[in-house]
Amino acid sequence: MDVSPFEFQGPVPPDRFQGRDDLIADLTRRVTERRVTALLGPRRFGKTSVLQRLAADLTETATVYVDLYGVQTMADVATRLDRALVRSDGPFATSAGSIAATVGIDLGLVNAEFAKPRREQPDAATRLTQLLDVFLETAARVPALLVIDEFSDIGRVDNAAALLRTQLQHHYRDVGLLFAGSHPSTMRQMFTDREQPFYGQADIVVIGPLAAATLHAIIHDGFATTGRDAGSVVSHIHHLAAGHPQRSMFLADAAWRHTPRGVTADDHWPEALAAARAQIDVFMPAIHDEFTVSEQRLLRVLAHGQPPYGAKAEQLGLTPGSATNARKQLTHRGHLNDDGSLVDPLFADWFRRTLPLA
Numbered sequence: 001m002d003v004s005p006f007e008f009q010g011p012v013p014p015d016r017f018q019g020r021d022d023l024i025a026d027l028t029r030r031v032t033e034r035r036v037t038a039l040l041g042p043r044r045f046g047k048t049s050v051l052q053r054l055a056a057d058l059t060e061t062a063t064v065y066v067d068l069y070g071v072q073t074m075a076d077v078a079t080r081l082d083r084a085l086v087r088s089d090g091p092f093a094t095s096a097g098s099i100a101a102t103v104g105i106d107l108g109l110v111n112a113e114f115a116k117p118r119r120e121q122p123d124a125a126t127r128l129t130q131l132l133d134v135f136l137e138t139a140a141r142v143p144a145l146l147v148i149d150e151f152s153d154i155g156r157v158d159n160a161a162a163l164l165r166t167q168l169q170h171h172y173r174d175v176g177l178l179f180a181g182s183h184p185s186t187m188r189q190m191f192t193d194r195e196q197p198f199y200g201q202a203d204i205v206v207i208g209p210l211a212a213a214t215l216h217a218i219i220h221d222g223f224a225t226t227g228r229d230a231g232s233v234v235s236h237i238h239h240l241a242a243g244h245p246q247r248s249m250f251l252a253d254a255a256w257r258h259t260p261r262g263v264t265a266d267d268h269w270p271e272a273l274a275a276a277r278a279q280i281d282v283f284m285p286a287i288h289d290e291f292t293v294s295e296q297r298l299l300r301v302l303a304h305g306q307p308p309y310g311a312k313a314e315q316l317g318l319t320p321g322s323a324t325n326a327r328k329q330l331t332h333r334g335h336l337n338d339d340g341s342l343v344d345p346l347f348a349d350w351f352r353r354t355l356p357l358a
């Protein structure tokens, strides 16, 4: 059975990952030089894929990959680190397991400790501190890189960022440290505020859209290896998705599904696009409804390529004050790029199709 070569749900596995050579080389150099690094970018731009590919490439270094998505408590943070230590490369995990045992921690079972009645639970901050010590002690024996993905979510847990800083700031020369996250504004605030101890000193690396040449290679390869011809569909995709990685792959997948073996994708692009849009149309209204009225108006104006303070904005009842405020909010929450364009090009496409401007 033919399987689509275009991944658009979750990270691209390292063995199928293509492109981003310069970014990977840049990150490799920084973590090898032990520079504390923060990888910033919008949602679904391929941060996790890059981190996993980097980990796969660094064969001499064990990667401990911590995902902080959705953490709400110190116990959550401790549990995620525990899980990451257990899942790290064999020798590192084994060594970490024995070091943890010396302080009475069963690696991999920290989650169970926090499921016990409250009075039997360990103090979460103490557990986290101990686990960080376990990591650092193990890293002194086995070269390691600590990757913390979705780092911005740590902001929801009081004192967690400070605790991490206290533990890590004197050791950053001994281990690689790489933070990644979306909500670029939150990440940027944290990592570019030079007053912020430790985090403010990090190197910032931004992940941008996929280059046209990369997209071309990925899509042509994907079609060719499955007996199809991508024809000129790449330019349609690039035109619509503007290098947004997940959106580009979503459209490439739609094009591929509508192209039988031995056929050129161009012949079927109109049906593919209609099917992709139909899928988008199912959930966009619910997403749209989550925004305030001013935000909806601003998104609409910007999706049409109009300025936030022009005649069209005024026509929609968007005052300059509410436009400024909405823009700040939407940028902060990762819906708008700094240049005022929508991060999700298919959301912009939805606005243009559903809510035209007179």
Ligand SMILES: Nc1ncnc2c1ncn2[C@@H]1O[C@H](COP(=O)(O)OP(=O)(O)OP(=O)(O)O)[C@@H](O)[C@H]1O
Pocket (backbone or CB within 6 Å): 006, 007, 008, 009, 010, 011, 012, 017, 018, 019, 020, 041, 042, 043, 044, 045, 046, 047, 048, 049, 050, 182, 218, 245, 246, 247, 249, 250
């Ligand atoms: N190098 C790449 N080549 C092709 N597509 C890619 C690449 N990197 C990412 N993508 C596309 O982007 C999607 C999201 O990738 P990934 O989960 O790594 O992004 P992310 O920035 O970590 O997202 P999130 O913000 O949801 O955590 C993938 O499913 C894939 O469609």
Ligand SMILES: [Mg+2]
Pocket (backbone or CB within 6 Å): 047, 048, 049, 149
């Ligand atoms: Mg991710």
